[in-house]
Amino acid sequence: xxxxxxxxxxxxxxxxxxxxxxxxxxxxxxxxxxxxxxxxxxxxxxxxxxxxxxxxxxxxxxxxxxxxxxxxxxxxxxxxxxxxxxxxxxxxxxxxxxxxxxxxxxxxxxxxxxxxxxxxxxxxxxxxxxxxxxxxxxxxxxxxxxxxxxxxxxxxxxxxxxxxxxxxxxxxxxxxxxxxxxxxxxxxxxxxxxxxxxxxxxxxxxxxxxxxxxxxxxxxxxxxxxxxxxxxxxxxxxxxxxxxxxxxxxxxxxxx
Amino acid sequence: xxxxxxxxxxxxxxxxxxxxxxxxxxxxxxxxxxxxxxxxxxxxxxxxxxxxxxxxxxxxxxxxxxxxxxxxxxxxxxxxxxxxxxxxxxxxxxxxxxxxxxxxxxxxxxxxxxxxxxxxxxxxxxxxxxxxxxxxxxxxxxxxxxxxxxxxxxxxxxxxxxxxxxxxxxxxxxxxxxxxxxxxxxxxxxxxxxxxxxxxxxxxxxxxxxxxxxxxxxxxxxxxxxxxxxxxxxxxxxxxxxxxxxxxxxxxxxxxxxxxxxxxxxxxxxxxxxxxxxxxxxxxxx
Numbered sequence: 001x002x003x004x005x006x007x008x009x010x011x012x013x014x015x016x017x018x019x020x021x022x023x024x025x026x027x028x029x030x031x032x033x034x035x036x037x038x039x040x041x042x043x044x045x046x047x048x049x050x051x052x053x054x055x056x057x058x059x060x061x062x063x064x065x066x067x068x069x070x071x072x073x074x075x076x077x078x079x080x081x082x083x084x085x086x087x088x089x090x091x092x093x094x095x096x097x098x099x100x101x102x103x104x105x106x107x108x109x110x111x112x113x114x115x116x117x118x119x120x121x122x123x124x125x126x127x128x129x130x131x132x133x134x135x136x137x138x139x140x141x142x143x144x145x146x147x148x149x150x151x152x153x154x155x156x157x158x159x160x161x162x163x164x165x166x167x168x169x170x171x172x173x174x175x176x177x178x179x180x181x182x183x184x185x186x187x188x189x190x191x192x193x194x195x196x197x198x199x200x201x202x203x204x205x206x207x208x209x210x211x212x213x214x215x216x217x218x219x220x221x222x223x224x225x226x227x228x229x230x231x232x233x234x235x236x237x238x239x240x241x242x243x244x245x246x247x248x249x250x251x252x253x254x255x256x
Numbered sequence: 257x258x259x260x261x262x263x264x265x266x267x268x269x270x271x272x273x274x275x276x277x278x279x280x281x282x283x284x285x286x287x288x289x290x291x292x293x294x295x296x297x298x299x300x301x302x303x304x305x306x307x308x309x310x311x312x313x314x315x316x317x318x319x320x321x322x323x324x325x326x327x328x329x330x331x332x333x334x335x336x337x338x339x340x341x342x343x344x345x346x347x348x349x350x351x352x353x354x355x356x357x358x359x360x361x362x363x364x365x366x367x368x369x370x371x372x373x374x375x376x377x378x379x380x381x382x383x384x385x386x387x388x389x390x391x392x393x394x395x396x397x398x399x400x401x402x403x404x405x406x407x408x409x410x411x412x413x414x415x416x417x418x419x420x421x422x423x424x425x426x427x428x429x430x431x432x433x434x435x436x437x438x439x440x441x442x443x444x445x446x447x448x449x450x451x452x453x454x455x456x457x458x459x460x461x462x463x464x465x466x467x468x469x470x471x472x473x474x475x476x477x478x479x480x481x482x483x484x485x486x487x488x489x490x491x492x493x494x495x496x497x498x499x500x501x502x503x504x505x506x507x508x509x510x511x512x513x514x515x516x517x518x519x520x521x522x523x524x525x526x527x528x529x530x531x532x533x534x535x536x537x538x539x540x541x542x
Contacts (some may be wrong), residue, residue, distance in 0.1 A: 121325075125357070
């Protein structure tokens, strides 16, 4: 199979998986306990790494941007600059990449192991639809939890930026906070919350698809896991570009 | 006792009644890419019969049980379960059919993140039964496979033979009328393999379960086709040899090679077969 045909075939399979998971929402049985467990694993479990990422990204943004702003005597705009970058772009993308690495790999490895040990076949043989039981709770949890993680990342990023601005560049904390408040618009917040919804869907669908299509024993599980993380991360970055452009148009962003 | 179905004959307008097989494959073909896996396979399993599918690895044995469960779809031919044509059933349509089939996988395929109790209870829990009933049934099934002590253990704590027996208990819950065994004794020591065979014999002779037993081991054939289970005066289950005066008619052997059926008959016919491949297989030669 040539690469284009393979790509189209994979795209079709992922789309079908999303569709089958989506239509499962409207019928019984529903697996609430599994969904809550996944939300805990994905949301609470990923919180520490997302908070750390946010804090240090906010800090390094101020570290890099402050001297330039100072050169033009507009250092009071540091909070604005950091907030805009974080909330529109870095918060959603970095949170998605962190979650893709941690959760995408975990989902793919778990489902892949279940495939090679025939647990998925056993589940089907016992009358359970694995998409309803395994895929839907994972995708749903990612779509719900990733925006919340992104908000946490953004907040910690702003705190990190504020700490660096005040401790290294001696900027008054109130000046930084005011700049942040003035710099953020409702459109920025909406845009920053819409993106992770799509990223959650991408990470969940790619990881579940790669896990469920695992072949070749334990070596195959390793391949699926790597593929899931790499493909989901690439798709997050590519999709971010098109989503940013669409949101610019829809929410009238970028008109600073 | 047996379900019957009206069949119209070609040469007469009078219908006659015939017994519907538990499982029937008619002219089934299946290929993966360019490789032919099953070549025009026709198999019929009567009610209460144990059909042993024998053959070397890669012969298409396990593919047959996967087709019956609807985990794979044939390229051509028809598959019937209890007289119902399931060939073109969707995943959703297959769910009620799978409720009456129990499947025992090669390595047990237990859900390793939950306990033995939860594994065995899985089917009933999915069907929304009450906890008291689930507990009663799980205990009954684990006692049947002689693993009542392992109820709270995790699958990782079990030996290979125990895992297979838990797999059998899980397949038996809900009292399915059809059981499919995919190499349940592979990799087990002879005494444990015999224990598994005894469970299959008990199901066949005492519970009238129709089954397909996929294997490549002649020891299993010997056990399943020459012994029967009965209950003695004390109410205990005992296993007896068929001997010279008795011939088991509820166990047949089907041998496969490269996706084709090369033998179908009783163990006596198998042993007296003139087919070179069959003779070499019985002797354990390549």
